[in-house]
Amino acid sequence: MExxxxxxxxxxxxxxxxxxxxxxxxxxxxxxxxxxQLGLLVNLWSRVGGISAGRSA
Structure with missing residues:
Protein backbone atom coordinates (compact mmCIF):
# COMPACT_ATOMS: atom_id res chain seq x y z
CA MET A 1 0.00 0.00 0.00
CA GLU A 2 1.36 3.38 -0.96
CA GLN A 37 -2.00 11.09 10.21
CA LEU A 38 1.07 13.19 9.49
CA GLY A 39 0.11 13.42 5.81
CA LEU A 40 -3.38 14.60 6.72
CA LEU A 41 -1.90 17.26 9.00
CA VAL A 42 0.42 18.43 6.21
CA ASN A 43 -2.59 18.69 3.85
CA LEU A 44 -4.54 20.65 6.43
CA TRP A 45 -1.54 22.86 7.21
CA SER A 46 -1.05 23.71 3.53
CA ARG A 47 -4.74 24.57 3.14
CA VAL A 48 -4.80 27.01 6.04
CA GLY A 49 -1.45 28.50 5.11
CA GLY A 50 0.38 27.43 8.23
CA ILE A 51 0.70 29.50 11.37
CA SER A 52 3.17 32.32 11.68
CA ALA A 53 5.76 31.61 14.39
CA GLY A 54 5.61 35.18 15.71
CA ARG A 55 1.85 35.34 16.10
CA SER A 56 0.49 35.97 19.58
CA ALA A 57 -2.60 34.30 20.99
Whole structure:
Protein backbone atom coordinates (compact mmCIF):
# COMPACT_ATOMS: atom_id res chain seq x y z
CA MET A 1 0.00 0.00 0.00
CA GLU A 2 1.36 3.38 -0.96
CA UNK A 3 0.99 5.89 1.87
CA UNK A 4 0.24 8.82 -0.44
CA UNK A 5 -2.69 6.94 -2.01
CA UNK A 6 -4.05 6.13 1.44
CA UNK A 7 -3.72 9.79 2.49
CA UNK A 8 -5.59 10.89 -0.64
CA UNK A 9 -8.36 8.39 0.11
CA UNK A 10 -8.66 9.62 3.71
CA UNK A 11 -8.70 13.24 2.49
CA UNK A 12 -11.43 12.52 -0.09
CA UNK A 13 -13.56 10.71 2.48
CA UNK A 14 -13.01 13.54 4.96
CA UNK A 15 -14.65 15.92 2.47
CA UNK A 16 -17.71 13.64 2.64
CA UNK A 17 -17.77 13.76 6.43
CA UNK A 18 -16.18 10.33 6.96
CA UNK A 19 -13.11 10.82 9.14
CA UNK A 20 -11.98 7.18 9.23
CA UNK A 21 -13.03 5.26 6.11
CA UNK A 22 -14.36 1.81 7.10
CA UNK A 23 -12.33 0.13 4.37
CA UNK A 24 -9.16 0.93 6.36
CA UNK A 25 -10.26 -0.61 9.68
CA UNK A 26 -7.67 -3.18 10.81
CA UNK A 27 -5.58 -2.76 7.64
CA UNK A 28 -2.89 -0.28 8.66
CA UNK A 29 0.13 -0.91 10.81
CA UNK A 30 0.91 1.59 13.54
CA UNK A 31 3.70 3.03 11.37
CA UNK A 32 1.36 3.43 8.38
CA UNK A 33 -1.34 5.00 10.55
CA UNK A 34 1.16 7.55 11.92
CA UNK A 35 2.34 8.40 8.40
CA UNK A 36 -1.25 8.84 7.23
CA GLN A 37 -2.00 11.09 10.21
CA LEU A 38 1.07 13.19 9.49
CA GLY A 39 0.11 13.42 5.81
CA LEU A 40 -3.38 14.60 6.72
CA LEU A 41 -1.90 17.26 9.00
CA VAL A 42 0.42 18.43 6.21
CA ASN A 43 -2.59 18.69 3.85
CA LEU A 44 -4.54 20.65 6.43
CA TRP A 45 -1.54 22.86 7.21
CA SER A 46 -1.05 23.71 3.53
CA ARG A 47 -4.74 24.57 3.14
CA VAL A 48 -4.80 27.01 6.04
CA GLY A 49 -1.45 28.50 5.11
CA GLY A 50 0.38 27.43 8.23
CA ILE A 51 0.70 29.50 11.37
CA SER A 52 3.17 32.32 11.68
CA ALA A 53 5.76 31.61 14.39
CA GLY A 54 5.61 35.18 15.71
CA ARG A 55 1.85 35.34 16.10
CA SER A 56 0.49 35.97 19.58
CA ALA A 57 -2.60 34.30 20.99
Missing amino acids: IQAIIEDFWAMRAQGVFYPPRWFDRLTMDQACRV
